[in-house]
Amino acid sequence: MADYTSLPQHDQEEVGHAYEQPQKGAFLRKKSTLLLATAAIALLATSAYFLGASNELSSKKVHFEDTGISSSHFAEGLAKCKAIRDKSKHKYPAPESRSSNPRFVNGTAPTLFRNAYIFDGVSEAFKGDLLIDRGIIVQVGGEIKAPTDANVVDLKGHILTPGIVDMHSHFGVGSWPELDGTEDSNEMTQPLTPFIRSIDGFNPSDLAREWILSGGVTTSLILPGSGNIMGGEAYAVKLRKVDTLSTDDMLVEAGVDNKWRYMKMACGENPKRFYGGYLGRMPSTRLGEGWLLRNQFAKATELKRAQDDWCDAAEALPRFGRHRLQTPFPEDLQYESLVGILRDDVKLNIHCYETHDLEAMVRHSNEYKFKISAFHHGLDAYRVPEILKRAYKNVPTVATFAGKFGYKKEALQSSVNAPKTLADAGIPVAMKSDHPVLNSQHLVYEAAQAHHYGLSELLAIASVTSVPAKALGLDHRIGKIAVGYDADLAIWEKHPLALGAHPLQVYIDGVAQIKGVDPSKWSIQDEPQKFEKLPELVVPKESKDVCSERAETGVFKGIKKLFLNNSEQFSDEGDLVVVIDRGEVICTGHCQTEIVAMDKKNAPVYDLGGEGVVLPSLLSVGAPNLGLIEIAAEDSTGDGHHNLNPEVINAADGLKFGGLHMDEAYKAGILTAVTAPESEHVIQGVSVAFLTGAEHALSPKNAIVKEKVALHVKIGHQSKSTLFPTISSQIAFLRTSLEKSLTDVLLPTNEFSLAAHGKIPLVVEVDNRDEIIRLIQLKKDLERSGARIKVSLLSAVEAWTVAEHLAEADISVILRPYLCTPAQWTAQRCLPGAPLSNETGLSILYKAGVKVGLAAHEPEDVRQLSWIAGWARSDLGLKEKDAVGLVSWNLAEIVGLPTNSSGLVLYNGNPFEFGAKISAIIGGGKSGIQCNPRAF
Numbered sequence: 052m053a054d055y056t057s058l059p060q061h062d063q064e065e066v067g068h069a070y071e072q073p074q075k076g077a078f079l080r081k082k083s084t085l086l087l088a089t090a091a092i093a094l095l096a097t098s099a100y101f102l103g104a105s106n107e108l109s110s111k112k113v114h115f116e117d118t119g120i121s122s123s124h125f126a127e128g129l130a131k132c133k134a135i136r137d138k139s140k141h142k143y144p145a146p147e148s149r150s151s152n153p154r155f156v157n158g159t160a161p162t163l164f165r166n167a168y169i170f171d172g173v174s175e176a177f178k179g180d181l182l183i184d185r186g187i188i189v190q191v192g193g194e195i196k197a198p199t200d201a202n203v204v205d206l207k208g209h210i211l212t213p214g215i216v217d218m219h220s221h222f223g224v225g226s227w228p229e230l231d232g233t234e235d236s237n238e239m240t241q242p243l244t245p246f247i248r249s250i251d252g253f254n255p256s257d258l259a260r261e262w263i264l265s266g267g268v269t270t271s272l273i274l275p276g277s278g279n280i281m282g283g284e285a286y287a288v289k290l291r292k293v294d295t296l297s298t299d300d301m302l303v304e305a306g307v308d309n310k311w312r313y314m315k316m317a318c319g320e321n322p323k324r325f326y327g328g329y330l331g332r333m334p335s336t337r338l339g340e341g342w343l344l345r346n347q348f349a350k351a352t353e354l355k356r357a358q359d360d361w362c363d364a365a366e367a368l369p370r371f372g373r374h375r376l377q378t379p380f381p382e383d384l385q386y387e388s389l390v391g392i393l394r395d396d397v398k399l400n401i402h403c404y405e406t407h408d409l410e411a412m413v414r415h416s417n418e419y420k421f422k423i424s425a426f427h428h429g430l431d432a433y434r435v436p437e438i439l440k441r442a443y444k445n446v447p448t449v450a451t452f453a454g455k456f457g458y459k460k461e462a463l464q465s466s467v468n469a470p471k472t473l474a475d476a477g478i479p480v481a482m483k484s485d486h487p488v489l490n491s492q493h494l495v496y497e498a499a500q501a502h503h504y505g506l507s508e509l510l511a512i513a514s515v516t517s518v519p520a521k522a523l524g525l526d527h528r529i530g531k532i533a534v535g536y537d538a539d540l541a542i543w544e545k546h547p548l549a550l551g552a553h554p555l556q557v558y559i560d561g562v563a564q565i566k567g568v569d570p571s572k573w574s575i576q577d578e579p580q581k582f583e584k585l586p587e588l589v590v591p592k593e594s595k596d597v598c599s600e601r602a603e604t605g606v607f608k609g610i611k612k613l614f615l616n617n618s619e620q621f622s623d624e625g626d627l628v629v630v631i632d633r634g635e636v637i638c639t640g641h642c643q644t645e646i647v648a649m650d651k652k653n654a655p656v657y658d659l660g661g662e663g664v665v666l667p668s669l670l671s672v673g674a675p676n677l678g679l680i681e682i683a684a685e686d687s688t689g690d691g692h693h694n695l696n697p698e699v700i701n702a703a704d705g706l707k708f709g710g711l712h713m714d715e716a717y718k719a720g721i722l723t724a725v726t727a728p729e730s731e732h733v734i735q736g737v738s739v740a741f742l743t744g745a746e747h748a749l750s751p752k753n754a755i756v757k758e759k760v761a762l763h764v765k766i767g768h769q770s771k772s773t774l775f776p777t778i779s780s781q782i783a784f785l786r787t788s789l790e791k792s793l794t795d796v797l798l799p800t801n802e803f804s805l806a807a808h809g810k811i812p813l814v815v816e817v818d819n820r821d822e823i824i825r826l827i828q829l830k831k832d833l834e835r836s837g838a839r840i841k842v843s844l845l846s847a848v849e850a851w852t853v854a855e856h857l858a859e860a861d862i863s864v865i866l867r868p869y870l871c872t873p874a875q876w877t878a879q880r881c882l883p884g885a886p887l888s889n890e891t892g893l894s895i896l897y898k899a900g901v902k903v904g905l906a907a908h909e910p911e912d913v914r915q916l917s918w919i920a921g922w923a924r925s926d927l928g929l930k931e932k933d934a935v936g937l938v939s940w941n942l943a944e945i946v947g948l949p950t951n952s953s954g955l956v957l958y959n960g961n962p963f964e965f966g967a968k969i970s971a972i973i974g975g976g977k978s979g980i981q982c983n984p985r986a987f
Contacts, residue, residue, distance in 0.1 A: 120375055120376070120377070120378065120379050122373075122375065124379050124380075125365075125375040125376065125379075127379075127380065128361065128362075128365060128376075128379060128380030129365055131358075131380050132358075132361070132362035132365060132366070132380070135358065135362070135394055135396075136362070137309075140309045140396070141309065141311065141396075141524060143527040145535070146527055146528070146533060146534065146535030146536055147533075147534045147535040148535065149187055149535040150185065150187075151185035151186060151187060152185060152186025152187045152528075152537050152538070152560055152561070153304075153305060153306030153307055154186055154289065154291075154303075154305055154306065154537070154560045155185050155186030155187075155560060155561070156186070156560060156561075156562055159185075159186070159560075159561050159562055160200050160201060160202055161182060161183060161184035161185075161189075161198050161200060161201040161202070161561075162182070162183050162184075162201060162202045162203075162204060162538075162558070162561065162563075163180060163181070163182050163195060163197045163198070163201045163202070163203045163204070164180060164181045164182075164183075164204050164206055164211060164540075164542075165180050165195075165203060165204070165205050165206065166178070166180070166205055166206050166207055166208055167179065167180065167181060167206040167208075167209065167210070167211040167542075168206075168208060168209070168210045168211065168576075168578070168579050169181065169191070169192070169210075169211050169212075169532055170210060170211070170212045170213075170512055170532075170547075171191075171213070171531055171532040171533060172212065172213045172512060172513055172516035172517040172520075172530055172531040172532060173509070173513060173517050173531060174509070175509070176210070176579055177192065178208075179191065179192035179193050179194070179195075180192070180193065180194055180195040181195070181211065181532065181540075182195050182197075182198075182201070183538035183540075183558070183561045184198070184201075184561070185561070186537060186538055186560040186561045187535055187536065187537060187538055187561070188532060188533065188534055188535065188536050188537075188538055189534065190534065191532060191533060191534060204570050205570065205571075205573075206542060206570075206573070207573050207574065207575045207576060208575055208576035208577060208578070209542055209543060209544070209555065209573060209576050210542070210543040210545075210546060210547060210576075210579055211532070211540055211541070211542055211543075212267070212512065212516065212532070212540070212541050212543065212547060213516040213517070213520075213529065213530055213531055213532050213536075213539060213540065213541070214267065214268070214269025214270060214516075214529065214539030214540055214541055214557065214558070214559065215266070215267045215268040215269060215270075215494055215495060215515045215516060215541065216268075216269070216270045216271075216481075216515060216516060216519040216520050216523070216525075216529060216530055217263075217268050217270070217271045217272065217483055217484050217486065217491050217494050217515075217519070218271075218272045218400070218425065218427075218448075218450050218481055218483050218519035218522055218523060219272060219274060219400070219427050219450050219483035219484065219485050219486075220263075220271040220272060220273055220274065220483070220484055220485070220486040220491055221236045221273065221274060221275075221276060221485070221486055221487065222257055222259050222260065222263060222271055222273060222486050222487075222491060223249075223252075223253040223254045223255065223257045223259075223260075223273055223288070223298075224236045224249050224252050224253055224254070224273060224275070224276075225276075225486075225487055226254045226256075226257035226258075226259065227257060227258050227259045227487065227872065227873050227874055228873055228874060228875060228876045228878075228879060229487070229874050229875065229876075230876065233254065233257075235252030235253075235254075236275060236276035237275060237276035237277075237278040237279065237282070238275070238279070238282075238283065239276075239278040239279060239325060241279070242279050242280045242281070242322050242326050242333070242334060242340075242343060243279065243280055243281045243343060243344075243347050244275075244279050244281055244282060244283050245281040245282075245283060245284075245314060245316075245347070245385075245386075245388045245389050246283070246384060246385050246386075246387070246388060247275065247282075247283035247284070248283055248284040248286070249273045249274060249275050249283060249284065249285050249286055249315075250273075250284070250286045250298055250299075253273055253286065253288070253298045255292075255293070255296050255297070255298055255301055256296065258873065259486065259487065259490075259491075259872075260290050260292065261292075261887065262490070262492045262872070262883050262887065263290055263486065263490075263491040263492050264290040264291075264557055264559070264564050264565075265492060265553075265554065265557065265564075265565060265883065265886055265887045266491065266492035266493055266494060266495060266553065266554065267494075267495060267541035267543070267547070267553075267554045267557055268290060268491050268492070268494055269289060269290055269291075269529070269539040269540075269541070269557065269558075269559045270287060270288070270289055270290070270303055270520075270523075270525075270529055270539065271287070271288055271290065271486075271491065272285050272286070272287050272313060272400070272519075272523060273285055273286050273287070273288055274313075274315040274400065274427075275315045276315075277315070277317040277321045277402040278317070278321055278322065278325050279317060279322060280316060280317060280318070280322045280334065280340050280343055280344050281314075281315075281316050281344070281347065281389075282314075282315040282316060282317060282402075283314070283315060283388075284312060284313060284314055284315075284388055284397070285313035285314065285315050285400065286298075286302060286313065287302065287303040287304070287311070287313065287523055287525065288301040288302055288303060289301055289302075289303055289539070289559050289560065290559060290564075291559035291560055291562060291564060303525060303528070303529065304525075311396075311397075311398060311523065311524040311525065312388070312391055312396060312397040312398070313397065313398050313399075313400060313424075313523070314388060314389075314391075314392055314397050314398070314399050314400065315400055315401075315402070316344075316399065316400070316401045316402070316412075317401065317402035317403070318337070318340060318344075318401065318402065318403045318408045318411065318412055319337065319340075319402075319403060319404050319405060319408045319461050320404075320459055320460065320461050320684070321402065322334055322340055323335055323336055323337065323339065323340060324684075327339070337407075337408065337411070341411060341415070344415060345415060345418070345419070347386075347389060348389060348393075348415065348418075348419040348421070349419070350386055350389075351386040351389035351390050351392075351393060351419075352393065352419055354381060354382075354383055354386050354390055355390045355393050355394065357381040358380065358381050358382075358390070361376065361378075361380055361381055364376055392421045392422075393419065393420065393421050395421075395422055398422075398424035398425075398522070398523065398524055399421060399422065399423050399424050399425075400424055400425045400427055400450075401423060401425070401426050401427065401447075402427045402428055403426050403427070403428065403429060404428050404429065404430050404431055404461035404462060405431045405461050405464075406431045406434050406435045406438070408431075408461075409426060409429065409431065409432060409435060409438060409439065410435065410438050412426075412442075413438055413439065413441050413442045413443075416442050416443040417441070417442070417443045420443055421443060422442070422443055422444055422445040423442050423443070423445060423447040424445070424447060424448065424522055424523075424524075425447050425448040425449065425450050425481070425522045426439070426447050426448075426449050426450070427450045427451075427483065427485075428450075428451060428452065428461075428462075428485075429449040429450070429451050430451065430452070430455070430456070430461065430462050430464065430465035430466075430469065431461070431464055431465075432449045432451070432469065432473060432478070433466055433468070433469035433470075433472040433473050434464070436472070436473060436476035436477070436478050437476075439478055440477075440478075446477070446478060446479070447478075448478075448479040448480070448481050448518060448519070448521075448522040449473055449478055449479070449480055449481070450481040450482070450483045450519065450522070451469065451470065451480065451481070451482065451483070452465075452482070452483075452485075452489070452497060453467065453470065453482060453496075453497040453498070453499075453500035453501045453504070454467055454497075454500050454911070454912075454914070454915065454986075455489075455911055456711070456715075456911050456987075457681070457682060457711050457712055457910070457911050458682070458683050458684065458909070458910075458911060459682060459683065459684035459685070460682055460684070460685060463682065463711065465987075466987055467500070467504040467986045467987065468504055468505060470482070470501040470504070470505075470506045470510075470514070471501070471504065471505035471506045474506060474507075474510050479518050479521070479522065480501075480506070480510065480514050480518065481514050481515070481518045481519040481522060482494065482497040482498045482501060482514045482515050483497070483519070484497070487872065487874055490870065490872050492883070493870060494515055495515060495547050495548070495552060497515070498511045498512065498514050498515045498547070498548060499511065499547070499548040499549070499550065499552070499965055500965075501514060502548045502582070502965065503965040503966060504986070508548065508582065511548055512547065512548070516530045516531065517530040517531050518530075537560060538558055538559075538560060538561035539558065539559050539560065540557070540558040541554045541556075541557050541558075542554060542555045542556045542557075543555065544885070544886075545576075545580065546579050546580040548582070548965065549580055549964070549965065550918055550921045550922055550925060550963065550964055550965050551921065551922040551924075551925030551926060553884070553885045553886055554886060555568065555570075555573060555886060556568045556570070556886070565886050565887070568886070582965070582966055583966070584966075585660075585662055585959045585960040585966060585967060585968070586609075586659070586660025586661070586662055586959055587660075587959065587970075587983075588657060588658070588659060588660075588959060588970035588971060588982060588983060589657065589658035589659075589660070590655075590657060590982060591655040591656055591657065593655075594655040596655075596979075597655050597657070597980070597982070598971075598980055598981070598982035598983075599979050599980070600977065600978040600979035601978075601979055602655070602979040602980040603631070603632075603633055603634045603979065604631060604632050604633065604649070604652060604654045604655070605630075605631050605649075605654055605655045605656070605657055605980060606628055606629070606630050606631070606646060606649050606654055606655070606656045606657070607628060607629040607630075607631075607656075607657045607658075607659060607663065607665075607957055607971065608626070608627075608628045608656060608657070608658055608659065609625050609626075609658045609659035609660045609661045609662070609663050610622070610625060610626075610627035610628060610629065610659055610663035610664070610665055610957075611623075611625040611627065611661060611662055611663060611664060612627075612663075612664045612665070612931070613627055613629075613639050613640065613664075613665045614664075614665065614666050614667070614931065614932055614935045615639060615665070615666075615667055615952065615955075616667070616940070616950060616951060616952075617932075617936065617940050617950065618932075619931070619932045620639070620640055624661070625659075625660075625661030625662060625663065626641070627639070627640055627641065627663075627665075628640070628641070628642050628646065629665060629955065629957065629973075630642050630645040630646065630649060631973060631980070632645075632648075632649070632654075634978065634979070636955055636973060636974075639665065639955075657970075657971065657980075657982075659957065659959055659970055660959065662959060662960045663957055663958065663959060663960075663970070664957075664958045664960065664961060664962055664967070665955055665956070665957050665958070666720065666917075666935055666939070666955070666956045666958070666962060667935075667939050667940070667951075667952030667954075667955065667956070668720065668721070668722030668723045668939070668952045668953050668954045668955070668956065668974070668975055669719075669720050669721045669722070669723075669916045669917060669938045669939055669956070670721070670723050670724070670725070670938060670939050670942045670943055670948070671716060671721045671723070671724040671725065671726075671906065671907060671913045671916065672724075672725040672845075672865055672904065672906055672942045672945070672946055673725070673727070673814075673816075673845045673846075673865055673867050673906040673907075674724070674726070674867075674906060674907040674908075674909070674910050674912070674913050675729070675909065675910060676689065676726070676729060676910055677712055677713065677716065677724050677726045677910045677913060678702075678706050678707060678708070678710075678712075678713055678724060678726050678739075678741060678743075679702060679705050679706065679707070679726055679728065679729065680729070681707070681710045681711065681712060683910075689705070689707065690702075690705030690706075690707070690728070690729070691705075691729075692729045692730065692731065693728055693729060693730035693731065693732060693735075693736065694730075694731050694732070695731055695732055695772060695773065695774045696732070697732070697734075699734055699736055699737060699762070699802045699803075700728050700730070700736040700737070701728070701736060701737045701739065701758070701759065702726050702727055702728045702736060702737065702738050702739040703737075703739040703755060703758045703759075705728065706726075706739055706741060706748065706755075708741075708745055708746060708747045708748065708750075708754065709746070709747075711987070712910045712911065712913070713743045714743075714987075715911075715913070715914045715986060715987060716743045716913045716914060717743040717744040717972070717975055717976070717977075717984070718914070718969070718972075718984035718985065718986055719913065719914030719915070719916065719917070719969070719986065720916075720917060720956035720962075720969055720972065721743060721913055721914070721916055722742060722743055722744060722952075722953055722954040722956070722972070722974060722975030722976070723740060723741070723742060723743070723756060723948075723953050723954075723975070724740070724741060724743050724913070725738050725739070725740045725760050725761075725942075725946055725948070726738055726739060726741075727761075727763035727814070728763070730765075731770075731772050732772070732774075732775075733764060733765060733766070733770055733775050733781045733784050733785060734762070734763075734764055734785075734788075735763040735764065735765055735816075736762075736763060737759045737760070737761070737762055737763070737802055737811070738759075738760040738761050738763055738814070738946070739755065739757070739758055739759070739760060740755070740756035740757040740760050740946075740948055741754055741755050741756055741976075742754050742756060742953060742954075742974075742975050742976030743975060743976060744972075744974075744975040744976030744977040744981075745976030745977075746976075750976065752974075752976045752977070752978065754976055756948065756953060757948060759802075759805075759811060760811065760812075760946050760947065760948065761806075761811050761812040761813065761814045761843075761946050761947065762802050762803070762805070762806040762811055762812070762813050762814070763814045763815075763816070763845075764785055764813065764814070764815045764816065765781075765815075765816045765817075766778065766781050766782060766785070766815055766816070766817045766822055766826070767781075767816075767817055767818060767819060767822060767877055768875070768876070768877055769875075778822060782822075782825055782826075782829065785829070786829055786832075786833075788803045789803055789806065789807045789829075789833055789838065789840070790833070790836070791803065792804040792806070792807035792808070792838075793807055793833070793836055793837055793838060806840060806841075807833065807838045807839075807840055808838070808839055808840075809838075809839035809840060809841050811841075811947065812841040812842070812843055812945065812946055812947050813840055813841065813842050813843070814843045814844075814845050814865075814946070815842060815843070815844055815845065816844075816845040816846050817844055817845075817846065817847065818846050818847060818848040818849055818875060818877050818878040819849055819877035819878065820849040820850075820852045820853060820880060822877070823844065823847070823849065823850055823853060823857075824853060824856070826842065826844070826862075827853070827856055827857065827860050827862065830842050830860055830862065831860065841947070842860075842862045842863075843862065843863045843864065843865060843945050843946070844857075844862060844863070844864045844865065845865045845867060845906070846865075846866075846867045847864045847865070847866060847867075847892075848871045848875075848878035848880070848881045848892065849877075849878060849879075849880040849881070849892075850864050850866075850892065850896060850901075851880075851882065851890075851891075851892035851893075851895040851896050852880055854895050854896045854898075854899035854901055855899050857896070857899070857901050858899045858900045858901045862901070863901065863902035863903065863904070863944075863945045864896055864901055864902070864903050864904075865903075865904045865905070865906050865942065865945060866892060866893055866896075866903065866904070866905055866906065867905075867906035867907070867908055868906070868907070868908035868912075868919075869891075869893060869905050869919050869922065869923055870884065870922070871892060882895075884926060885926065891923075891926055891927075893905075893923055893926070893927065894926065894927050897927060902941060902944065902945060903937065903941060904937055904938070904941040904942035904945055905919050905920060905923060905937045905938055905942075906942075907919070914986060916938045917938065917962040917963060918963075918965075919938065920934045920935065920937045920938045920963060921934060921962070921963030921964060923937060924963050925963075931961075931963065934963055939952075952974070953974055953975060953976075954972060954973055954974020954975040955972070955973045955974060956969055956971075956972055957969070957970050957971040957972070957973075958970060968983075968985075969983070969984055970982065970983060971983070972984060
């Protein structure tokens with residue numbers, strides 16, 4: 052017999068109704084009624100026996116044990132079972148059925164945009180109006196009648212796009228300025244932390260928020276860092292400031308049940324370098340990473356199986372009576388988020404670079420049956436698109452950079468053609484910032500570069516709008532302009548894929564974000580810019596030596612502009628020429644006499660199609676490590692880092708020719724570079740000027756342009772050391788060393804003596820205003836003592852604040868980078884530029900008459916020098932000749948190099964706009980004529 056005493060007993064409330072007691076004097080039931088009642092009780096008892104005691108008679112095993120868990124706990128478990136088996140989660144009604152945005156700000160009036168060119172994030176642009184109300188888009192296209200209470204904004208032909216979506220940002224967890232007290236990106240105390248959450252460290256008051264949204268970014272996925280194999284949960288936020296200063300109120304899905312969740316993981320170099328390299332613990336290899344990840348997913352799989360078994364058992368209980376399982380619903384907070392991945396409730400984002408790392412994660416996804424939403428960075432992904440397609444039940448998006456490369460081994464194989472290659476293979480491509488690694492304010496610049504290198508206009512815009520929105524599972528609300536979508540919009544000053552483009556205004560949830568904007572002052576725009584394909588270089592076929600090291604003679608025709616030796620020549624007809632004889636440029640311009648002579652020699656004629664532009668060699672000054680270290684994270688690939696030895700070192704002694712960085716610089720028209728040593732000392736050492744295309748220092752093309760260019764010094768927080776723990780000690784050392792140079796203490800050939808007497812420039816890397824002021828005073832003091840010192844500032848973020856004083860003291864400035872950020876405490880006065888500020892640091896220095904040049908911030912950015920100058924030209928309205936000077940002869944004058952070029956660079960169009968490419972290079976350390984060099 053079954054033991055019914057162990058079954059929970061019903062109380063009246065659980066049965067559902069109470070029975071009334073018989074009234075006094077009630078008529079006794081009939082005998083037949085008693086017999087029926089007796090039979091019913093017997094039948095129930097028999098049924099209970101078979102159900103409770105015999106598993107063989109039931110298709111489902113049923114447990115009647117008195118488990119001790121309460122009815123409320125049992126109900127909670129059932130609710131969780133229902134939730135995990137809910138097939139309607141993350142299924143949304145059609146966007147056009149939406150009547151409002153849950154983030155709508157009460158009191159916000161409707162806004163009607165007239166005369167817009169609309170890029171909706173998925174299709175070709177079209178002209179029309181757009182109406183937003185209650186935080187959503189309610190009407191698109193055609194001529195729309197304005198509601199009586201609407202704000203009407205005439206876009207005057209300007210482009211309207213969806214708000215940009217950055218699916219990889221550390222904004223708010225790696226706040227500006229970067230301080231120990233504000234750094235919350237990585238919980239690097241153990242390699243497996245899937246249970247931590249970026250929301251718990253997110254700072255809504257990060258001053259980067261205003262900068263980022265000014266670039267058109269309206270949504271960011273806030274990820275933990277990439278130091279751990281499993282980094283933790285991420286959250287998607289909108290960048291509209293909320294009065295409550297609440298992180299929860301910033302969430303895209305604020306006010307929505309069943310929000311999407313996101314997870315960050317990482318593979319490859321980062322975890323193994325930190326834990327194995329620094330801490331001496333597992334993982335020290337990719338093998339260890341694989342084991343740790345698989346072991347963690349195995350435990351999560353066990354938990355998921357236990358939950359499913361519990362739910363199956365709970366559902367198998369009889370539907371009548373009071374029956375509960377013995378144990379509560381199985382849970383473990385440590386593995387809860389991983390179980391969410393296995394249940395497809397958490398979108399997995401993986402930092403992963405190389406082919407074998409990507410395949411390992413694909414392999415793990417199939418072993419443990421989880422989807423990968425996106426691979427982030429993924430600089431090798433273009434090499435293995437078919438492997439990506441093997442991922443479990445989903446083709447991952449690749450969220451990547453457009454031009455970053457070579458900063459570590461994983462990034463060495465990167466290609467600028469990757470976005471196009473991936474897109475052509477059917478892989479969704481998103482561009483992202485990794486803010487603050489790249490300032491998310493300029494995320495659209497990544498999309499523009501990808502477009503320059505071949506990604507279509509539509510896919511380039513989609514790469515920062517609809518593609519990342521879909522990867523986040525939010526493509527029913529953001530990333531597109533369509534009825535029912537959130538009113539997150541950007542209005543652009545010019546085509547968003549044009550160099551230097553920035554928004555005029557940004558809307559989030561229908562609320563304008565940039566203060567002080569007056570649309571009545573906007574210019575009238577024609578149709579959006581068309582990115583026409585420029586003519587390719589036509590190479591003579593009759594000569595076998597063209598476009599080779601043996602090409603010693605030739606004529607380039609079809610040239611419209613020449614910018615050489617601080618001068619300009621222009622021809623509407625495009626009939627300017629460049630004449631080369633015996634490997635030397637003998638004439639530029641009209642050159643009638645030389646052309647006749649070349650005709651007699653049957654010299655090959657190269658045709659640039661009438662759109663050609665010729666520049667001198669661009670000059671890189673101050674890009675860290677160019678020619679000294681090939682991979683910054685690998686000490687074996689370069690000269691090394693000088694310690695506190697007081698001896699002044701020469702970069703020429705550690706210079707290495709060849710390598711990817713130098714080759715990419717050459718192919719981008721940077722034929723000459725000036726690099727200083729890396730040192731922990733206040734005194735870095737003496738820089739060297741060299742030709743980037745040379746094979747080695749003894750090559751016959753004078754590879755070393757100048758062995759000792761300038762004495763380089765670092766002042767500021769970044770240069771604090773055991774020997775110089777304070778900025779005051781750094782400046783004191785510099786002062787004392789230069790003062791000794793004015794006496795007989797130091798030899799005339801000593802580097803300090805050379806600098807003090809103006810034989811070589813003194814280049815001081817410094818950012819802070821007050822430190823710059825002290826250097827101005829130091830220069831004046833030394834000059835009163837007889838010095839003839841030539842001081843130039845490098846980096847110089849806050850130099851604009853004392854522009855007039857720098858001009859008066861004849862101190863020049865090399866801005867690095869042109870587009871600064873207030874990331875450092877000592878650089879808080881960085882100007883954001885349009886649309887937040889009318890001026891930039893460069894514009895103020897330029898107007899004050901300070902000699903200014905521009906430098907690349909990282910070695911891999913050197914190949915963007917012409918675009919950096921073009922951006923400055925766009926911001927300042929500079930003449931093209933002046934823009935050339937910022938990256939050529941201005942820099943030559945600042946560091947004391949001859950302004951006559953070490954070679955010529957011939958473009959098939961305007962080098963200060965996307966689309967133009969280098970058609971030929973003459974000089975720069977290589978013999979002959981190099982045609983159509985292309986970035987890797």
